[in-house]
Amino acid sequence: MKGPDFLLIREIGAGLWNEMHHILAQLLAAEILNRVPVIYWGKGSLYAANDGSNAFEQFFMPVSDFSIQDLAKQEYSFFPGRWNSDNILMPNRDNGKTAIEDLAVSSADVCVADSFIEPESLILKIPEGHRFYGLNRRELFNRLISKYIRLKEDAERAIYDFYNRNMSSSLFLAVHIRSSDKANEVRHLHELNERYPAEIEKVLASNPGIRIFLMTDCIDILEEYKKRYGDLLIHTDCRRVPGNGPGVHFHDFHDNRQKGLEIILDTWLAAKCDYFIGNGHSNVSLAVTELKNWEKNRITLLY
Numbered sequence: 001m002k003g004p005d006f007l008l009i010r011e012i013g014a015g016l017w018n019e020m021h022h023i024l025a026q027l028l029a030a031e032i033l034n035r036v037p038v039i040y041w042g043k044g045s046l047y048a049a050n051d052g053s054n055a056f057e058q059f060f061m062p063v064s065d066f067s068i069q070d071l072a073k074q075e076y077s078f079f080p081g082r083w084n085s086d087n088i089l090m091p092n093r094d095n096g097k098t099a100i101e102d103l104a105v106s107s108a109d110v111c112v113a114d115s116f117i118e119p120e121s122l123i124l125k126i127p128e129g130h131r132f133y134g135l136n137r138r139e140l141f142n143r144l145i146s147k148y149i150r151l152k153e154d155a156e157r158a159i160y161d162f163y164n165r166n167m168s169s170s171l172f173l174a175v176h177i178r179s180s181d182k183a184n185e186v187r188h189l190h191e192l193n194e195r196y197p198a199e200i201e202k203v204l205a206s207n208p209g210i211r212i213f214l215m216t217d218c219i220d221i222l223e224e225y226k227k228r229y230g231d232l233l234i235h236t237d238c239r240r241v242p243g244n245g246p247g248v249h250f251h252d253f254h255d256n257r258q259k260g261l262e263i264i265l266d267t268w269l270a271a272k273c274d275y276f277i278g279n280g281h282s283n284v285s286l287a288v289t290e291l292k293n294w295e296k297n298r299i300t301l302l303y
Helices: 016-033 100-105 119-123 137-148 153-166 189-193 196-206 219-232 256-271 283-290
Strands: 006-010 036-040 110-113 172-177 211-216 275-279 299-302
Touching: 006 016, 016 036, 016 100, 016 110, 016 119, 016 137, 016 256, 016 283, 119 137, 137 283, 153 256, 172 196, 172 219, 172 256, 172 283, 196 275, 196 299, 211 219, 211 256, 256 283, 275 283, 283 299
Parallel strands: 006 036, 006 110, 172 211, 172 275, 275 299
Antiparallel strands: none
């Protein structure tokens, strides 16, 4: 009897939530194609494990009962053809693009999702009658996160410990402000960032006593907001960079696991807040909106 068909989701060498959105899109592809998903982040990941193990599983539980070792069988066929049982543990350094249409017509035992597919193109492929049919991206990713993405126990514990110590006794507005390399993607980033105080004041004015949880990759922004909001502001202790520096995710950490845990902690804490203001061009901000079903009018994304 033929066993299950697999979709092996590899790293794309990007920041954590860019990688996670790649995963969520490919999990949707696995649902549409009726393939069993397996996730493996190897040495090509910015979060590569020091011991060479699956970097994804430093942070998250497996998404199925199968591992990459289960897929490394000589008798299995692979698509695209550059992959085989001997090299599927190698870093993903190919720049080729594999469309959902290519995956759909492949009869290979293992299809390897090694390049980013725009979620919107996949949403159009959801067949009528499927439980995800008719959902928008935010709703869809929220469902996929709920089904597949489970944090490791120590990451969950760190989130709840910080929340219970610092955030459980007040309403909170989460604010995510990008700087550093994001200016290369969003040319008007400086002007966009100047709009935050006015949006924050609206939430503060309508919610007396609310406090601010700030997420930012920038040392300068953190210092500016500490001066502006004083004791209203809290933040985690994580690595940050100057406003004109490369993104934190490109920096070398002694332990890449710590790099990932810092953004996981910030993102899940922001999703536990009551309001959110973020950057609509940022994968991190989008992730905060996707991690839970927010009440209407409690999310503001700036573009």
